[in-house]
Amino acid sequence: xxxxxxxxxxxxxxxxxxxxxxxxxxxxxxxxxxxxxIAPRPVIDASWQRMVRLGLDPxxxxxxxxxxRDELEERRRTTLLAEVMRTLTGGLAGIADASLQIMVVxxxxxxxxxxxxxxxxxxxxxxxxxEEGAAWTEHTTGTNAVGTALALGRAVQVHxxxxxxxxxxxxxxxxxxxxxxxxxxxxxxLDVSGPASTFHPAMLALVxxxxxxxxxxxxxxxxxxxxxxxxxxxxxxxxxxxRAVAVDAYGWTAAVTGLAPVxxxxxxxxxxxxxxxxxxxxxxAVEPLPGGWLLxxxxxxxxxxxxxxxxxxxxxxxxxVLDLSRPRRWTVSVSGPAGGWxxxxxxxxxxxxxxxxxxxxxxTAAELAEGVFGDRTRxxxxxAEMSRVRRTLAGVLAHRxxxxxxxxxxxVLRPESPADLLPHSTAPAVRAGVAGGRGNGHLSTxxxxxxxxxxxxxxxxxxxxxxx
Numbered sequence: 001x002x003x004x005x006x007x008x009x010x011x012x013x014x015x016x017x018x019x020x021x022x023x024x025x026x027x028x029x030x031x032x033x034x035x036x037x038i039a040p041r042p043v044i045d046a047s048w049q050r051m052v053r054l055g056l057d058p059x060x061x062x063x064x065x066x067x068x069r070d071e072l073e074e075r076r077r078t079t080l081l082a083e084v085m086r087t088l089t090g091g092l093a094g095i096a097d098a099s100l101q102i103m104v105v106x107x108x109x110x111x112x113x114x115x116x117x118x119x120x121x122x123x124x125x126x127x128x129x130x131e132e133g134a135a136w137t138e139h140t141t142g143t144n145a146v147g148t149a150l151a152l153g154r155a156v157q158v159h160x161x162x163x164x165x166x167x168x169x170x171x172x173x174x175x176x177x178x179x180x181x182x183x184x185x186x187x188x189x190l191d192v193s194g195p196a197s198t199f200h201p202a203m204l205a206l207v208x209x210x211x212x213x214x215x216x217x218x219x220x221x222x223x224x225x226x227x228x229x230x231x232x233x234x235x236x237x238x239x240x241x242x243r244a245v246a247v248d249a250y251g252w253t254a255a256v257t258g259l260a261p262v263x264x265x266x267x268x269x270x271x272x273x274x275x276x277x278x279x280x281x282x283x284x285a286v287e288p289l290p291g292g293w294l295l296x297x298x299x300x301x302x303x304x305x306x307x308x309x310x311x312x313x314x315x316x317x318x319x320x321v322l323d324l325s326r327p328r329r330w331t332v333s334v335s336g337p338a339g340g341w342x343x344x345x346x347x348x349x350x351x352x353x354x355x356x357x358x359x360x361x362x363x364t365a366a367e368l369a370e371g372v373f374g375d376r377t378r379x380x381x382x383x384a385e386m387s388r389v390r391r392t393l394a395g396v397l398a399h400r401x402x403x404x405x406x407x408x409x410x411x412v413l414r415p416e417s418p419a420d421l422l423p424h425s426t427a428p429a430v431r432a433g434v435a436g437g438r439g440n441g442h443l444s445t446x447x448x449x450x451x452x453x454x455x456x457x458x459x460x461x462x463x464x465x466x467x468x
Contacts, residue, residue, distance in 0.1 A: 005039045008157065008201040016197065023161035024169070031058075043152070044162045047143040050151070051164045054139065062141045062167050066133035067111060070380050076113050077384035080180055081105060081188050083221065084214040088190060089116060091210035101194030104130065108186045110137035110150050121194055128167055130193060144168060145175035146189045153177055153186065155211070157204040160196045172199040176211040181219040182250040190214070222252070229254040229292045236294060236339040243297040245281075246289060249394060254292060265295070272405065273318055273336070273395050287318065287336035288395020290343055294336075318408045320396055322353050325413040327420045334396060348372075349389050351427045352382075357412045358429065362403030371429035 006026065011019050022038065029036035031048060040048070051058075067075070076082055088105060093116040096103040102117030102125055112134050115122065125131060138147035142164030149156045155176035161169050175191035190211045192203055226248055233246030233255040243258035251267040265280055275298070277283050284295040319340075321333040330350040333342040345353065355363060355371045363371065365379040365386075372382065390397050396408045404410050415421055418434050425431070 006041050008041075008159070008204075011159070012199065012201045020160055020196070023159070027161045040162070043148070043156060044143060044158065047138065047148050047151070048164055050138060051142050056139075056142055056164065058142070058164055058166055060165065060167075061129075062165060063129045064135040064140050066131070068133075072111075072113070072133045074380045074383055075107055075111065077380065078387055079107055079113065079187060080218060081107070081113070081178060081214075084178075084217050085114065087214045087217050088210060091213060092190070092192060092207065093117060095206070096192050096194070099194065099200075100198050101192050102130075104146065104189075104191040104193060106136060106146055106150075106189045106191070108150075108188050110135055110140070110146055110189070112136060113188070117192075118194070124195070125193070128171070141165060141168070145173035145193070146191050149175040149177055149189050149191075150186075155204055155208040157201070159199050170196050172196045174204040174207045176204075176208040178211045178214055181215050182222050182248075182252065222248075225291055226252055226254050229289060232290055232341050233292075233294065236289075236341070239339055240294075240296060245295050245297075246292060247295060248292040249391075259297070267293075272398075274407065285337065286395075288334055288393070290334075290341055290392045293395060296337075318396055318405075320404065320408055320410045321413060322350075322357055322410065323413045324350060324354060324421060325415045327415065327423055330422070332393065334393070343392055347422065347425065348385055350422060351425055351430055352385060352389060354412065354422070354433070355427075355429045356397075356402060356404055357410050358433070360404060360410070362398075362401030364401045368402060372427045374426075374428045 011023075014022070026036040026038060026040050027048075030040055030045065031052070039045070066072075081088075085105070089103065092103045096117035100118050100121055102115055102121050104112055105114040106112050112130065112132050115125070115130070115132060130136070135141070136144060136146040138144070138151050141147055143158060144163055144165075145156050145158045148158060155174070157172075157174040159172045163169055163171065171193060172195070173191055173193035175189050178187050178190055179185060180187050190207055192207050229246060229248055237244055237246065237255050237257045240257060245256040245259055245265065246254045247265050247267070248254060249267075251265045253262060253264060259281075262280075265278065267278070268276075271286070271293070273286050273288050273293075275283060276286050278295070281295065281297050283298045285298060287294040287296070319335045321335075323331045323333065330345045330347075331342050332345055332353060334340055351372050352368060355368060359367075365382045366376040368382045368386070369378040370376045386399070386402055390399070396405055397403070398405050414433075421434050422430050
């Protein structure tokens with residue numbers, strides 16, 4: 001046979017037994033440094049060479065240490081892929097089941113988060129550790145569709161003896177990366193795997209199409225979020241003198257005044273309210289908006305203005321009012337030099353913010369779980385809820401531990417009757433506040449901003465005063 005390059009369509013047209021023998025011979029000859037009867041596909045050959053350089057044993061198994069259940073659940077809750085799982089499963093799970101295969105979704109580290117499909121194949125997959133919580137990078141399981149797609153950042157199909165490990169020679173798989181359309185960050189891998197007898201060259205195109213469909217859905221969700229930000233920012237920009245722009249957390253422009261419009265403004269990884277120097281704008285006063293930021297461009301006063309490092313200082317103090325004074329409608333309001341905005345809160349988010357307002361030094365996930373649920377082990381739920389809260393309040397909330405930022409002034413408006421403080425809440429921290437507030441009338445709890453460099457003694461920043 002002429003030493004031409006292997007082609008998946010030609011392979012699919014061959015008798016299955018002959019195709020299997022050919023792939024095994026190609027792999028054996030190539031890894032031995034000899035000339036195979038037909039050249040392996042470049043993507044496979046390059047992966048094999050990476051495995052040789054890693055010193056990976058082709059006879060090793062595919063077992064890996066699985067993620068603990070709580071860590072697996074946390075990764076599921078916090079990944080953007082969770083928002084498009086209906087699209088992913090609707091596009092592939094049924095097809096995988098009918099074709100005796102399974103659909104697998106991993107995170108950006110190659111850890112399996114979800115899998116669905118044919119029950120018999122799911123049981124067989126357990127035998128090669130293709131199960132939830134397992135690692136499927138090239139470093140752990142050699143050349144395979146998930147790991148190689150992660151390594152290359154593009155769709156890959158791997159069939160039979162194209163797998164580096166002997167354990168996987170009876171399997172076929174096709175995988176495609178899924179990226180966040182806002183910043184093209186890799187979110188994870190969508191994969192369809194099954195017995196080698198289920199191989200079809202068209203599966204790669206199908207998996208890639210469904211991955212792109214999920215990205216299109218995320219792109220539309222992002223467009224709607226920018227529209228919501230624009231609705232909030234537009235009236236604020238009308239009151240701002242000079243140059244200003246409203247951007248989302250990824251720098252995408254929602255509204256602008258006094259500046260030439262651009263699609264996106266690059267933001268540093270560490271970004272917060274205050275004064276910040278941006279290469280594209282210069283020194284800006286930064287204020288939080290729900291789901292984004294207001295950037296007010298300041299006139300430069302000299303070469304040394306701004307921090308020069310891309311990190312904000314505490315020059316623009318913000319004010320947060322947590323209004324719990326009404327029995328059924330709770331809000332959080334954020335205000336700054338350019339104006340303010342207000343957001344309604346769910347009962348759970350009102351509880352979480354109330355606890356953080358009481359503890360300006362911050363609360364760990366376990367401490368929040370104890371204060372809200374009375375159970376320190378419910379950290380997964382707390383982290384998921386705080387992730388949702390910070391989508392709106394990222395500008396005024398910090399984490400590790402969770403807390404209001406030091407430069408933010410926080411006020412809690414309580415109801416006139418202590419019993420009306422989040423009346424349906426069973427959170428221990430809330431019930432303790434109700435008991436402690438009996439007989440005190442209508443209270444306002446005020447936390448004033450402090451300098452991070454010189455914190456006051458414990459309790460010095462908390463003042464309780466009767467509302468007028």
